[in-house]
Amino acid sequence: MAQHQFQTEVSQLLHLIIHSLYSNREIFLREIVSNASDALDKLKYLTVADDAYKSVTFDPRIDISFDKDAKTLTIADTGIGMNEQDLTESLGTIARSGTRAFLEKLAEDAKKDSNLIGQFGVGFYSAFMVADKIDVITKKAGEDQAWKWTSDGKEGYDIEKAQRDSQGTTVILHLTEEGLEFANRWSIEDIIKRYSNHVAFPIYLTFEEKKWDDKGKETGSETKTERINSGTAIWRQAKNELKEEDYVEFYKQIGHDSEPPLFYLHTRAEGTLEYTTLFYIPEKAPFDLYNVDYKAGVKLYVKRVFITDDDKELMPTYLRFVRGVIDSEDLPLNVSREILQQNKVLLNIKNASVKKLLSEFKTISENNKEKWETFVSQYNRPLKEGLYQDFTNREALQELVRFKSSSEEGWTSLADYTGRMKSDQKYIYYITGGDEKTLKASPLLEAYRAKNIEVLIMDDEIDDIVIPSMGKYKDWEFKAVNRSGADEEIGEKKDKNAEKEIKPVLEKIKNALGDRVKDVKLSRRLHDSPSCIVADENDPTIQMAQMLKAMGQGEMADVKPILEINGDHPIVVSIKNTDDEERIADTAGVLLDQALLLEGVKIKDPADFVKRLNRLLSK
Numbered sequence: 317m318a319q320h321q322f323q324t325e326v327s328q329l330l331h332l333i334i335h336s337l338y339s340n341r342e343i344f345l346r347e348i349v350s351n352a353s354d355a356l357d358k359l360k361y362l363t364v365a366d367d368a369y370k371s372v373t374f375d376p377r378i379d380i381s382f383d384k385d386a387k388t389l390t391i392a393d394t395g396i397g398m399n400e401q402d403l404t405e406s407l408g409t410i411a412r413s414g415t416r417a418f419l420e421k422l423a424e425d426a427k428k429d430s431n432l433i434g435q436f437g438v439g440f441y442s443a444f445m446v447a448d449k450i451d452v453i454t455k456k457a458g459e460d461q462a463w464k465w466t467s468d469g470k471e472g473y474d475i476e477k478a479q480r481d482s483q484g485t486t487v488i489l490h491l492t493e494e495g496l497e498f499a500n501r502w503s504i505e506d507i508i509k510r511y512s513n514h515v516a517f518p519i520y521l522t523f524e525e526k527k528w529d530d531k532g533k534e535t536g537s538e539t540k541t542e543r544i545n546s547g548t549a550i551w552r553q554a555k556n557e558l559k560e561e562d563y564v565e566f567y568k569q570i571g572h573d574s575e576p577p578l579f580y581l582h583t584r585a586e587g588t589l590e591y592t593t594l595f596y597i598p599e600k601a602p603f604d605l606y607n608v609d610y611k612a613g614v615k616l617y618v619k620r621v622f623i624t625d626d627d628k629e630l631m632p633t634y635l636r637f638v639r640g641v642i643d644s645e646d647l648p649l650n651v652s653r654e655i656l657q658q659n660k661v662l663l664n665i666k667n668a669s670v671k672k673l674l675s676e677f678k679t680i681s682e683n684n685k686e687k688w689e690t691f692v693s694q695y696n697r698p699l700k701e702g703l704y705q706d707f708t709n710r711e712a713l714q715e716l717v718r719f720k721s722s723s724e725e726g727w728t729s730l731a732d733y734t735g736r737m738k739s740d741q742k743y744i745y746y747i748t749g750g751d752e753k754t755l756k757a758s759p760l761l762e763a764y765r766a767k768n769i770e771v772l773i774m775d776d777e778i779d780d781i782v783i784p785s786m787g788k789y790k791d792w793e794f795k796a797v798n799r800s801g802a803d804e805e806i807g808e809k810k811d812k813n814a815e816k817e818i819k820p821v822l823e824k825i826k827n828a829l830g831d832r833v834k835d836v837k838l839s840r841r842l843h844d845s846p847s848c849i850v851a852d853e854n855d856p857t858i859q860m861a862q863m864l865k866a867m868g869q870g871e872m873a874d875v876k877p878i879l880e881i882n883g884d885h886p887i888v889v890s891i892k893n894t895d896d897e898e899r900i901a902d903t904a905g906v907l908l909d910q911a912l913l914l915e916g917v918k919i920k921d922p923a924d925f926v927k928r929l930n931r932l933l934s935k
């Protein structure tokens with residue numbers, strides 16, 4: 317017998333499962349049955365696609381039985397099975413990326429949000445909520461040797477040779493006292509009907525039925541095996557035959573979610589291409605939404621035969637939160653997973669599916685405020701990624717993304733913004749770099765406020781990349797207010813005399829600041845504040861430069877801002893007629909540093925700023 321240690325992550329996950337998911341223990345059965353169904357799907361695919369498996373007898377079924385006295389619950393399938401290597405790789409480690417970060421996040425959270433764990437998909441290990449020992453007896457299709465994996469879910473597991481007649485896997489749960497409630501016909505039937513009714517293979521339950529004579533006396537018992545799921549591929553059924561519960565149950569099964577989906581979209585295409593799609597949008601964004609190697613959420617079937625659930629090409633990356641099924645009638649069954657990506661049929665299905673999803677999102681945005689708000693809170697950002705990934709659907713995406721605004725509460729769409737625009741307004745104005753509060757307080761907005769012009773507040777890091785790539789919205793161009801040229805339309809007309817008069821002051825400030833700034837200019841957009849910083853037309857903004865620096869692109873670090881000065885402000889006026897070098901240097905330093913602070917930029921030398929400020933105050 318070979319003894320193995322669990323990978324650290326497994327031990328951590330087991331600990332969390334046992335301590336956090338307690339209120340929802342019954343999901344273990346959904347997870348084990350879902351694994352059995354996956355194993356049957358995999359073997360079904362091989363028997364049609366791979367000649368080496370043509371001779372394997374495929375009799376798909378999942379069998380559940382229990383023994384109250386022995387305190388066991390057994391789930392057996394006739395699927396692909398596992399060999400010794402599969403066992404160590406699958407039931408001793410967690411291959412999913414981002415697991416460690418996810419576990420750390422969970423461990424910090426005192427509440428241990430069981431929903432979050434649900435989204436992660438606790439899988440097989442959840443059975444340790446009801447069992448203190450698990451045996452897995454399994455034989456891989458096409459191989460002769462069977463194996464037994466045993467563990468108490470604590471430190472590790474053992475693997476030894478075993479006997480099993482044909483391919484498949486038998487999971488034997490040795491139930492704890494609390495787990496015993498599941499060793500009964502009615503609770504098993506109830507759980508299967510709720511969570512696994514639409515598993516596409518038959519699930520049988522074997523139980524003892526007591527017999528009574530006509531006087532009501534027990535005369536013995538009889539062993540019975542009954543099918544307990546309906547086992548239809550739900551997506552192939554007509555919409556009017558399906559109830560809301562059917563959709564929700566199927567979602568929970570394939571989405572590994574304990575909550576119902578936010579909404580779903582079930583469509584069948586007939587004509588040149590025949591296919592069915594059933595898509596779900598989770599209420600909460602999947603935990604790995606922002607992981608590079610997130611898990612794909614859409615499964616591909618061909619004529620109801622499962623092909624793959626691991627093809628990220630089935631959906632564009634910006635729709636990676638979509639869960640569901642694509643089932644095509646036109647692809648060959650033995651289509652290899654490698655050539656799927658170049659397949660024309662699949663490409664057409666994908667393009668049509670994206671269009672349908674985007675149009676469904678639009679409908680929700682128009683008709684269901686509550687759902688739409690949840691949707692925006694979870695998926696606005698991935699949709700923005702679509703703006704630079706998917707040019708074909710850019711117009712549809714532009715109608716879906718939402719932004720904050722300088723004059724409105726909550727989210728606003730580009731259509732709403734342009735609807736509110738003044739008739740002579742040329743551009744869609746926006747400000748980026750920093751959080752909502754900082755941006756809304758920026759002196760750069762003063763002139764726009766004074767003229768009642770709305771500015772979009774773009775507080776999402778990705779906005780700086782998205783907007784330039786978006787080009788135009790309808791006929792309007794976007795204009796960043798923190799750029800040097802953006803004051804043409806908005807600012808006061810240049811007053812030649814005033815400019816001449818202020819020039820020496822600008823020179824003084826520029827000399828004092830040296831290479832901390834690219835230029836010092838008279839501002840046409842400031843009303844109340846003495847100064848602001850902007851980026852030169854083709855430079856990245858200071859905030860963006862900082863972000864690039866944080867990402868390791870150091871050469872961007874030294875972008876210098878342009879300092880704009882409000883010539884009428886008393887602080888500026890105060891140095892007009894002085895030659896006091898120290899006073900000029902202090903004023904210039906404070907004008908720059910406070911403008912940086914207001915844009916949410918960390919100043920390089922806070923002590924110097926305070927020293928200068930104090931010196932000015934005490935004069």
Ligand SMILES: Nc1ncnc2c1ncn2[C@@H]1O[C@H](COP(=O)(O)OP(=O)(O)OP(=O)(O)O)[C@@H](O)[C@H]1O
Pocket residue numbers: 347351352355393395396397398406407436437438439440441485572
């Ligand atoms: N009945 C089974 N037959 C064959 N392989 C199985 C079976 N049960 C589990 N496995 C293997 O063990 C792996 C781990 O299962 P587990 O339920 O922990 O996660 P998962 O199913 O991969 O992920 P998720 O639960 O999120 O879908 C599976 O991916 C599969 O390879």
